[in-house]
Ligand SMILES: NC(=O)c1ccc[n+]([C@@H]2O[C@H](COP(=O)([O-])OP(=O)(O)OC[C@H]3O[C@@H](n4cnc5c(N)ncnc54)[C@H](OP(=O)(O)O)[C@@H]3O)[C@@H](O)[C@H]2O)c1
């Protein structure tokens with residue numbers, strides 16, 4: 001029962017945090033690549049990556065990492081992907097594919113695209129999967145299983161290169177969909193970026209009240225608040241970069257949200273229980289849909305332990 | 308190894324949904340009461356309660372349920388607690404304690420209080436524990452373990468009656484705290500009611516977009532959105548009643564939230580990454596605090612399955 005031949009000979013990972021290390025673990029588990037070379041910004045992370053055995057080789061620079069690689073995945077925060085592309089450009093092997101995992105795609109196309117040399121394929125990607133933790137210890141091989149990975153190849157990309165990257169993501173468990181970068185950014189603004197912004201906001205609000213103590217906020221957080229704190233514990237650098245680079249779509253969704261919260265506020269002020277009841281009934285259907293397509297568990301409270 | 312004597316001889320539960328049935332299961336498991344008599348609004352629920360063996364006796368009316376009970380817990384939506392109190396008042400046994408589990412306490416004191424006869428103790432309570440499911444099948448005996456139950460006895464209540472109800476909640480696993488009703492309502496407005504309102508809002512917003520399809524919202528919900536859909540799947544009647552009865556505190560918290568979201572919106576509009584980074588760093592500490600005091604799990608993604 002030998003595994004099928006690897007899809008790529010040599011995978012270069014630039015940045016090995018939650019996402020990069022999960023790709024490394026999953027690619028190894030599935031035999032998706034012949035070998036893995038990795039690099040990260042800090043000496044400490046590079047050392048940890050070596051200790052964890054996440055790569056066959058750990059090197060000091062992105063330029064060195066991409067030498068001879070036929071697949072390069074940039075797994076750094078979105079804001080530095082352009083600089084990384086510039087650094088690696090002269091060192092890319094002809095015929096290689098350059099990809100990334102950034103949560104915003106329009107800015108990736110704009111920032112990385114111009115640096116990619118002729119003869120190298122450029123297929124930006126975004127696996128819609130994650131946790132609130134960061135760094136190479138936080139990753140795991142199953143992270144992408146049954147989650148979606150969205151590819152946003154610029155027009156005119158080599159279809160075989162796109163298909164091969166799609167096959168790579170499928171091999172490590174993901175479902176794959178292709179989208180225009182701007183549409184991706186609008187979709188993720190509502191399914192990810194606005195929820196994070198709102199969670200960050202309310203957790204900040206709760207922390208600043210004079211009338212309710214922090215100790216009370218923590219003790220009685222099981223009423224709903226604690227769910228928001230998980231999301232609002234996500235990496236500040238990653239999320240700063242997302243809001244700065246996906247500004248237009250986020251502001252658009254924020255505008256819609258503000259209109260809707262104004263309507264519900266008015267219903268509360270007027271004691272208009274019927275409007276509230278009708279709204280709360282409608283939103284239940286969405287939850288059912290998500291559970292039905294296997295994007296969340298039907299277990300009460302996410303299956304969170306009650307002991 | 309016989310169990311200690313029950314704290315109350317006869318517990319009457321009026322309303323046997325998620326909370327009422329969890330109390331029934333927990334009280335039975337801990338031997339906290341001698342016997343349980345239960346009632347619910349509909350024939351269907353009363354039948355189901357009998358089938359599940361949640362009570363020693365199931366009766367048709369609240370008035371019948373409270374006859375001879377020394378502890379009465381009203382477990383209906385907040386909006387009908389006043390009417391229930393009026394119905395049961397003439398039938399309450401002298402020396403009995405009347406309590407409830409409503410998520411709002413000021414209105415409970417106002418609506419139920421005036422009906423409670425002389426010689427009957429009145430100790431409103433709110434267990435800060437729940438799931439997004441409703442009805443007698445949704446409850447479980449461990450729901451209150453390590454969660455807080457807040458008592459809001461009106462001034463001048465018999466201290467022995469308050470202490471005895473506190474002992475009951477402790478016996479079924481909860482931590483107990485006493486608060487003034489209005490302060491309770493302010494604390495829960497931020498730790499529960501505002502989070503629910505925001506979740507209901509954003510799920511509605513996502514459902515109404517023309518530019519992003521519902522199918523896209525569902526598929527890519529793992530980016531954060533799906534967490535909000537769990538909360539926004541909670542019972543519409545319960546939540547309508549909460550927002551109608553805790554209007555002032557909710558509007559107060561909404562005002563604070565709106566100020567804070569305006570500040571973050573401005574930072575996004577101006578590309579002010581430093582303000583965003585600083586805010587996102589501060590909110591992480593709250594999560595740590597909640598995990599440290601055991602009010603949530605440190606497991607990534609709430610320990611939600613990745614298969
Ligand atoms: N977390 C999620 O839930 C999630 C989900 C989908 C997509 N994404 C995207 O995935 C990417 C990485 O996220 P992550 O959660 O894996 O982050 P992470 O755990 O914080 O890891 C980031 C990695 O990038 C490296 N890095 C940071 N700044 C760099 C720089 N200026 N130059 C070179 N390397 C640098 C870091 O090295 P050091 O450790 O040495 O600093 C680290 O290895 C982001 O673009 C994010 O938008 C994240």
Ligand SMILES: NC(=O)c1ccc[n+]([C@@H]2O[C@H](COP(=O)([O-])OP(=O)(O)OC[C@H]3O[C@@H](n4cnc5c(N)ncnc54)[C@H](OP(=O)(O)O)[C@@H]3O)[C@@H](O)[C@H]2O)c1
Nearest residue numbers: 322323324325326348349352383384385409410437441442
């Ligand atoms: N769910 C939570 O997470 C949570 C947490 C803490 C506190 N609470 C509070 O607990 C209370 C009950 O919530 P729950 O989640 O247990 O609700 P639930 O599962 O929907 O159960 C409500 C029960 O009340 C009965 N009921 C409804 N309307 C009634 C009426 N007009 N007259 C008499 N009985 C009526 C229902 O009977 P039928 O089945 O026959 O309709 C049912 O037995 C609410 O006040 C809520 O604020 C809830």
